[in-house]
Amino acid sequence: MTAPGRRPRALLELIWSLALRQLYGRYIGSAMGIFWTVVHPLIMLAVWTFVFSYILKLPFSSDGGLVNSAFYLFCGLVPFLSFQETVQNCTTSITGNAALVKNLVFPSKTLQFSVGLASLISEFIGIGILVAALVLTRFQFPIYLPLILPFALLLMLFGIGLGFITCSLHVFFRDVAQLVNVMLMLWLYATPIFYPVHLLPRNLEFMIYVNPLAYVTNVYRSLLLVGTLPSLRGFLVFCAISLGTFVLGYRTYTRLFPRFIDEL
Amino acid sequence: MSEETVILEDSAPSLRTVDLNKTFRVYARPLDRVRDALSFGRGHRYTEFQALRGINLDVPKGETVGLIGQNGSGKSTLLKVLARLMIPTSGIVEVRGRTASIIELGTGFHPEFTGRANVYLSAGLMGLTHAEVDEVFPRILEFSELQDFIDRPVKTYSSGMWVRLAFSTAISINPQILLVDEALSVGDLLFQQKCIAALRKFQEAGVTIVFVSHELTAIKTLCSRTVLLDKGEKISEGPPEAIVSEYVSLIARRASRQNLIIREGEERRRYGSYEAEIVEVALTDESGGPVSGVPCGELLVVVVRVRINKPVESPSVGILIRDRLGNDIYGTNTCLAGIPWSGHPGTWEVRIRMRVDLGPRPYYLAVAVHSGRDHLGVCYDWIDNAATFQVLPGQESPFSGYARLKPDFFIREVDA
Numbered sequence: 001m002t003a004p005g006r007r008p009r010a011l012l013e014l015i016w017s018l019a020l021r022q023l024y025g026r027y028i029g030s031a032m033g034i035f036w037t038v039v040h041p042l043i044m045l046a047v048w049t050f051v052f053s054y055i056l057k058l059p060f061s062s063d064g065g066l067v068n069s070a071f072y073l074f075c076g077l078v079p080f081l082s083f084q085e086t087v088q089n090c091t092t093s094i095t096g097n098a099a100l101v102k103n104l105v106f107p108s109k110t111l112q113f114s115v116g117l118a119s120l121i122s123e124f125i126g127i128g129i130l131v132a133a134l135v136l137t138r139f140q141f142p143i144y145l146p147l148i149l150p151f152a153l154l155l156m157l158f159g160i161g162l163g164f165i166t167c168s169l170h171v172f173f174r175d176v177a178q179l180v181n182v183m184l185m186l187w188l189y190a191t192p193i194f195y196p197v198h199l200l201p202r203n204l205e206f207m208i209y210v211n212p213l214a215y216v217t218n219v220y221r222s223l224l225l226v227g228t229l230p231s232l233r234g235f236l237v238f239c240a241i242s243l244g245t246f247v248l249g250y251r252t253y254t255r256l257f258p259r260f261i262d263e264l
Numbered sequence: 265m266s267e268e269t270v271i272l273e274d275s276a277p278s279l280r281t282v283d284l285n286k287t288f289r290v291y292a293r294p295l296d297r298v299r300d301a302l303s304f305g306r307g308h309r310y311t312e313f314q315a316l317r318g319i320n321l322d323v324p325k326g327e328t329v330g331l332i333g334q335n336g337s338g339k340s341t342l343l344k345v346l347a348r349l350m351i352p353t354s355g356i357v358e359v360r361g362r363t364a365s366i367i368e369l370g371t372g373f374h375p376e377f378t379g380r381a382n383v384y385l386s387a388g389l390m391g392l393t394h395a396e397v398d399e400v401f402p403r404i405l406e407f408s409e410l411q412d413f414i415d416r417p418v419k420t421y422s423s424g425m426w427v428r429l430a431f432s433t434a435i436s437i438n439p440q441i442l443l444v445d446e447a448l449s450v451g452d453l454l455f456q457q458k459c460i461a462a463l464r465k466f467q468e469a470g471v472t473i474v475f476v477s478h479e480l481t482a483i484k485t486l487c488s489r490t491v492l493l494d495k496g497e498k499i500s501e502g503p504p505e506a507i508v509s510e511y512v513s514l515i516a517r518r519a520s521r522q523n524l525i526i527r528e529g530e531e532r533r534r535y536g537s538y539e540a541e542i543v544e545v546a547l548t549d550e551s552g553g554p555v556s557g558v559p560c561g562e563l564l565v566v567v568v569r570v571r572i573n574k575p576v577e578s579p580s581v582g583i584l585i586r587d588r589l590g591n592d593i594y595g596t597n598t599c600l601a602g603i604p605w606s607g608h609p610g611t612w613e614v615r616i617r618m619r620v621d622l623g624p625r626p627y628y629l630a631v632a633v634h635s636g637r638d639h640l641g642v643c644y645d646w647i648d649n650a651a652t653f654q655v656l657p658g659q660e661s662p663f664s665g666y667a668r669l670k671p672d673f674f675i676r677e678v679d680a
Contacts, residue, residue: 104371
């Protein structure tokens, strides 16, 4: 419930420290600590470079360089994993913090925002590694890099919006968490991340147009790897979908909150 | 309100409820809930539980109100509604002022993080900015007395230390309204006293306090007014002394089902060879009415029904009173007391009447039938926690500890 008289500064600081708690909490006690957030994507990138450049040799683009496929893959996977993390962690954000929500008066939506922020931070680490690898192997810096920011933010809001809905439902139906995991897995394979779009059969092409994540994958690739700008129209549609989902989720959460605190 | 009440400009209640109701829906199976949800409001596969019924409460600024009542009477629900942790089903809640609620202490702590990090996070949850926590941090540290431990992970803390840090953080926001649920019963004695001292300081500063407690002494000493809740209803309200004794007589009157033993009670530990069995245990007053509480210094009767299944050697029926921590307070049996009893097969009723000169707190009663002076040799049936009872403050002067020894005092002046 929204506590009366919360100041924006205190709210932002709370979201920030809750996000840090998640990031640190994941690795606390391990010897390398927060470095795992960097090590993990680095190893992923290295393995894929190997698998997709030496073994599979999938034709992601026409110029098909040695490390090209791995970059294409990584570019698609970074936003998807961030989105997946947001939705999954949002889903359990209320049930996992039941003690907090039940016993402390605080604006509980900060939990979902902090989940989104934490995923965004790990996404930025992934992008940082990608850019570093691009500079080192191809000697080129993606000049459109700053334009990633609005897309990453909109994607976060899209994820939080869905997360608001799934976390509210999860309080009532514990099966929701399993369902969400399955859906996200299907979603991952329905998104052209592991395969190039042009390999998709004609009658399944519509999946690209109804899938915001396919759009995001494409935009990340064109901004970071190809160096072309996405169309304004596509951006506006994505804005509408993300913000619409966010508002819908926010309102669902606000409406269901009084009911679900009784269930915790 | 009394007739002399003068309505002052600032005497608007800082806490008020009007006709407050809270109903919970209880579903037997998760599937029922799914079905109800899919039926768009037409499904009714739940049972309703009304936790609060028409509560009217007025707490003017600066007053300390204690809520008492048995478990399940709605005290904690009411406090949660006041804390805005629950939304009432119907009725009005008005809370004016910065509120600190001490409901369950330290629930926001992350065990892997240091005490310091947890203080910053908890205070952040309460609405403070980082800079503001910097300011109050020395006060929190001083009150908690955890200077040497503040930079260690709280998982290394004892439960007492954990609570100390949480309480210190909770009161650091300078509340105008303080809602406290049973928080005083945790932590060591010294810290409890410190908490009470802190509450008194808040009282002097004009902070409005509502607190729930089973510690009737705390209710009597801290409150200016007490509200008695029963089955979700406010049944009376007034000066602490009067309301506490009303509560005492309420639970003394109330029949309690827990005294009935059905074989294979899951929560009670039971063992024995069952040549003789305990079939029923009941606590009554002198006239035979069932009780679950007894004022200190009054009579309590333990009724034990025993069925002797086959001839056994020198059977003996005994009781053992224990405190919450499992310390043996008093035990006796027919053999130790030198009561002649043949104990041939059949069903017997043994009534043990005793004056309960014990300190006011809850006690647990173990009942046994065994051979000879104790159960360590041949034990036919032993039941832990066969019944519980509460000793309540009595008419006599209060004392500390477990045993009322009824001392005589002799005072004279020597060497003037």
